[in-house]
Amino acid sequence: MQKNVTRRKNPFRKVSGRPFVRTLVIIAVILMMAALIPNFLKFSNLMNVLRQASIIAIPAIGVTMAMITKGIDLSTSGVIAFAPMCVIVMYHAGIPFALCVLCGILTGVLAGLLNGLLIARVGVLPFIATYVSGTIMLGLTMVIGNGGSVTGFPKGYTQIGNGSVLGIPWSNIIMLLCVAAGALFLGKTKYGNRIYALGNNESVIRMEGLSPEKLLIAIYGIGGFFSAVAGLLLSSQLSTVHPTQGNSYQLDCIAACILGGTSMLGGSGTVINSALGAIGIAAMRNALNLLGLHPYVQNLLLGTLIILIVAVNVLLKQREKRQQEGFNIRRADT
């Protein structure tokens, strides 16, 4: 009995699996929004969009790396709130500001390393480990800041978030630097290669004699670093620290990575695509704001978008797997 397995053509093959086409789609959507909404293409508005996108794109670097290794990082909102809260509380206690900033970034790194330890050494599932550590960070932020916003940054600090040089906001420059660094690290160095290997075929890492655990810990540590940087940038934009300032950015960050083609099932995704996804999400929110839609309605649309993209992603992977199995059956028959 010979199984007649035909190889069905993938109807989504033009859009899926090709990051370049995906970014073209994003740009097309942006152009469409520009055509439909007045004031969208104004230079000041576009710079605003990029400034918002920077807070989404910078943690997205770490989240992309985590998602490549089949994990996720749900602690970004916690670190975005906790790091600047540490900075401002230490600054009010009289410690020199540069040292405060250093400590703030260090807390982000430590939080990330804690995540990595829980995931790699203890064996807790990534989403619950980062979810819990994020909530602990949020709780600590509220304890330190007594539940409310805290202001009082030094004068020059808010210039970083709101000022610009040669017309380009500092936020965008910082985003560019971080994204470039992340993309180079992930795409061109051997460590980046090993991260992809961790997501695709973990046994290769062990065969090379390296430790996947140490790599995982490092990945989440890097994620914590970038989340802290984003938190400090956000606080400088707002010139205040509020415990829940990072909540919407965390969801946008995950959406940006998914929109940018990073698969939930691990193994693929690039920093630049996630950054472009971040710009897309920020542009979408900006457009919906200009249209007068309430942020909660935006969340509704964003949630639907996330589910849609992940569903399509999973379905395509299943179809690919079935085609591969069909191919293997045919090979076995001959």
Next chain:
Amino acid sequence: MSARKSKNTVLTVVKQNAPIFYLVIFVLIGCLFIPNFGSRANFLNILRQSAAPIISCIAMTFILITGNIDLSTGYIVSLVSISCGIMVKTLELSPGLVILLCLLIGCAAGAVNGLLVTVFQIPSFIVTLGTGMILTGLAQLVSQNTSYHDLPDGFRAFAKAEPFSLPITIFYAIIIAFIVWVVLHKSVFGRELRALGLNAQASRIAGINEKKSVFITFVISGCLTAFCSILMTIRVNCAQPDLGGSNFSFEAITAAVIGGTSLLGGQVNVPCCVAGALIIKCIESWINILNLNYYLYQAILGIAILVALVADALKNRAR
């Protein structure tokens, strides 16, 4: 020989029901060291506060058994709360009908989650993250920026009655806990759920319909969460679109994990889950009485669940 066997049995019983013993220890320490903790008024207060967390913890347990998670329960609470308010105040429906409709809304939300998890096979945490956003957006849309205060007494009597001078909500919680215990340990459905959590592949080969079972757990969880929402709305006497929220989901997960439910699925102990919910409410009571910074509560909860997770992961290393 028989003496050693009985000693082993006692040890196993303690190990398997550890959360209940932790609860007893917590209560004892509270009574001994914290003023006013042992008073009847305080215990009544804790019981009154625990009814909703117990039911939500049990709802979360259903989902955790099969190895999934539901991060949208807090937002189901929001949606049901504001729908409840609209139905009671604007549409002026009878209390029984309102409760039924609210439970149906919870079932519908659970059904959406269940569909996305089973049919599309998307990881449950990303599904419920997305549906949570959708539900909170929906709740805000439906509310149109109004909250409904001063709900009618006929409706409030559902959760405000006090038979035997104990709050009726705790009786609801005990009855639900008992029903769930019966379902999980004495029915075929319960056995299938636990089998699915322990070894999904073997269960599928054995003929258990994984998709149907997981779908039903999400629907049940949504229904129980809606019930919680009704109790909470009546207690605060205000139907609002931001009742519950992410704190609610986190408390439910914390209570379930402290109560010994493994996140990998398969193990469940209903009395321990109830004990887990009571433990976190005792901790809250300590913080309130000792006048500590209230925000410490969330941080302590986080550390508590972290400890429970680490213990659980280390125990399950072999799996």
